[in-house]
Amino acid sequence: MNAAPLNIWNERVHSVCGRFETRYDHCQSLFIGELHKVMLGSTEVAYIRSNASVIAKSRHAAGAEPDPYCFLVLQQHGEMDIELGDRVVQLREGDLALLDCATSLKMMPKGLFGHVSIHLPKARLAGIGPEQFGKLSSTGACGQLLSTLVRQVAGGELGQWACNEDGAGLQDALLALLGSVLQYRASDPAASLHLHEVQALIQQRLDSLRLSPASLADELGISSRQLYRLFEARGDSVCRYILRERLRRAAQDLRNPACMHRSITDIGAAWGFADSAHFSKTFKKQMGVTPRDYRAGSH
Incomplete structure (x- = not known):
């Protein structure tokens, strides 16, 4: 050895x-x-x-x-x-x-x-x-x-x-x-924590497959319940916010001419969607068209 x-x-x-x-x-x-x-x-x-x-x-x-x-x-x-x-x-x-x-x-x-x-x-x-x-x-x-x-x-x-x-x-x-x-x-992190600070942290972690409410709460030093309440106070949820932002970033890449060489699967994976079928189904539900049709329509 x-x-x-x-x-x-x-x-x-x-x-x-x-x-x-x-x-x-x-x-x-x-x-x-x-x-x-x-x-x-x-x-x-x-x-x-x-x-x-x-x-x-x-x-x-x-x-x-x-x-x-x-x-x-x-x-x-x-x-x-x-x-x-x-x-x-x-x-x-x-x-x-x-x-x-x-x-x-x-x-x-x-x-x-x-x-x-x-x-x-x-x-x-x-x-x-x-x-x-x-x-x-x-x-x-x-x-x-x-x-x-x-x-x-x-x-x-x-x-x-x-x-x-x-x-x-x-x-x-x-x-x-x-x-x-x-x-x-x-100080108590929950007492002074603002929604925009949590959203800024989410933006930094959007490409990670490990991004979740539990991992966010752990990093912020608060309970998962406190994290959910921050979003609920604005009529939103942390899970919906993460999903919307991931789809928004994916849509930006799909219509970006500089990303034309990248596959749809690659773009989905880059924004936290490990499964291409799930990405396509979720994208269509949110945007009304499949990622392939969205890209074709954008160009």
């Missing part, structure tokens, strides 16, 4: 992220471990993809040099559970989290995952308590800005503009936004 890929991966992780140790419980030849680092000004960003069983880090030993970084993470693909001391948080596709590598940390992916980790200096997060680490809310203006900025970093949109003069500018912007986002937990 050749463990070389796992050894190489561990060495790479040590050099970029610190003393994390990886365990893979299957045939070593099937292990996937990809990690590359980029610099945006003086901010380090790690792109990680793996099917590891467990990635863990123990609390640093007494007298040892403390880890200088915390990690702002975007879960791009896949899911994982993360043990943060005596707490367990679930990261799904699209979730943001702030992780403190000075404490014990255990990531348990559920199959192949991909995430982006932005390194932030722990010294500049000194006032944050352990309960504030974990999954981050994207409600509120600062939450939306933080989410958008991290997604731009993850998508490589800022790489072409990066220059030495950027210095710690990206880091400063992320930390400023984090300062507000971490305060969201100090």
